[in-house]
Amino acid sequence: MSAVDTRxxxxxxxxxxxxxxxDGQADGAKVKVRNLSAGGMMAEGALxxxxxxxxxxxxxxxxxxxxxxxWVQGNRFGVAFDTEVDPLLARxxxxxxxxxxxxxxxxxxxxxSGQGMRAI
Numbered sequence: 001m002s003a004v005d006t007r008x009x010x011x012x013x014x015x016x017x018x019x020x021x022x023d024g025q026a027d028g029a030k031v032k033v034r035n036l037s038a039g040g041m042m043a044e045g046a047l048x049x050x051x052x053x054x055x056x057x058x059x060x061x062x063x064x065x066x067x068x069x070x071w072v073q074g075n076r077f078g079v080a081f082d083t084e085v086d087p088l089l090a091r092x093x094x095x096x097x098x099x100x101x102x103x104x105x106x107x108x109x110x111x112x113s114g115q116g117m118r119a120i
Contacts, residue, residue: 014091016060020047020079023054033059034076038084040067044076055079061089 014036020043021028031045041057049055053069057079067081 016090016092018043018060019058020045021056022047022049023056028056028058031057033090036085036087036090038081038087040070040078040080042076042078046075049077057081059085059090060092062086 014033016033017030018033018041019028020031029045029047031043031047034042034044036059043057049069049072051069051072055067055069057065057067059065062085065081065083065085067079070078070080072078
């Protein structure tokens with residue numbers, strides 16, 4: 001798939017951190033993942049990358065993914081993965097039930113204390 005062909009691929013906009021290591025460099029760096037698809041991602045970070053660099057990205061709940069830097073623009077760059085991933089796995093779980101929102105944002109009487117408003 002050429003770079004032009006990938007513009008129609010569905011992307012999942014999100015904000016999460018990932019560890020990225022450029023082949024041949026001893027240390028990795030934390031990058032911000034701005035969007036993620038099965039075939040690649042856009043990341044942002046203070047990391048010296050160049051088009052064609054081979055990289056390994058560690059994504060939460062996905063693990064290590066190998067790829068190549070497809071483009072660089074300022075501190076943002078795109079990575080084309082060698083193998084497809086499930087981008088939904090990297091998303092944080094959505095909380096449900098009582099713990100879904102902080103107690104101070106719930107209406108009075110809602111949530112686990114069992115004490116609602118009393119009639120006087």
